[in-house]
Amino acid sequence: MEIESKFTFVPLNEKTYVGINDKNTQEYLCKWGLTGNFVIQNFSFNEQFQQYHKYHVADAFFKDNTVVKALLSKQGSTWVRQGIQASSVQIKQVPCSILNMSFFDKLKNPDNRIVYNSGTICKRYDLQIEDFLISDNLRGMLLDEESEEYNLYSEYEKNEFVFRIFQMLVLGGTLCQFEDVIQPYLDITRKIYKDLIRVQKQNTSNDLFVSTLVLEVVAKDSTGQDYFPFDSSNRQNIAFLLIDANSREITTFIHQYGGYCPVN
Known part of the structure; x- marks a missing residue:
């Protein structure tokens, strides 16, 4: 034993x-x-x-x-x-397990109705869920289970550490001034994630992985x-x-x- x-x-x-x-x-x-x-x-x-x-x-x-x-x-x-x-x-x-920001490419595809071609976040009718005011499709994707955007990412993907950081930034604090465009959220997510995790090479294949x-x-x-x-x-x-x-x-x-x- x-x-x-x-x-x-x-x-x-x-x-x-x-x-x-x-x-x-x-x-x-x-x-x-x-x-x-x-x-x-x-x-x-x-x-x-x-x-x-x-x-x-x-x-x-x-x-x-x-x-x-x-x-x-x-x-x-x-x-x-x-x-x-x-x-x-x-x-x-x-x-x-996420090694690069292509994980978030679905958010930037206008067909998914989170952003327009310009990168501007799509607005929607206001809805209060928990402590959060949802006034655009990005927050709807995070919180509104009734919205079409909610299932853009699977539950497993939403639990990825990089996604948890992203959600923390998008929902913000009580005194939050929201962004009209999505890119700043992605840029700051990348910086925080990169600071906190370590990436290594596999000994046999040289493939990268999060350690x-x-x-x-x-x-x-x-x-x-x-x-x-x-x-x-x-x-x-x-x-x-x-x-x-x-x-x-x-x-x-x-x-x-x-x-x-x-x-x-």
Whole structure:
């Protein structure tokens, strides 16, 4: 019987993300009401990582005392180190296989009625779904199950990590100024995705593949309350662990829906 490895974690210094910290990216994040709504942190771990360790590692991560002291989560309108040790962690692997932005070509084909030939997003009658106002076919494709555009991407494709980033940007924060054209959403999606994932070559074939393992997580405190992210019932409250087996690093990416909130 194999003895389960005991993983320990060490916080790393804040990384510089070229695409995310780019001036153009930051201007769009501000326009879309996303500034200060997401936080990225980096940790290293000690043990060799195998795919079958994924759920054990994620569970151990949120119960580790070092992580507990370092991890930022939302309290009210600010990010703080709450020092909460998880009593339970919901974990779901997220597909992460997309190597280029041709994945989004369907959105740019005018036959699919998301955009016109010019790249301008097709408007539609206003509809409120959850906390979001849908006034164009792009948001209809994301949220309106009754719309013809909703099935343009399969459920599996919509769960791809790159699509989750795209959806986060398009839906924005509470103070969101929407784009009239689609390209800025795609450009910023590409920059964030490229910053967060690692691509490698297969040893035998030299084919490229994404080596980052992505887990969507919901960590709960001793009362059963979500805290990472808070209120996971809102589709814009999302948290991911990105595991890089080669460098033995875990990156946390958490987004909380809301207006502007500064990072402490």
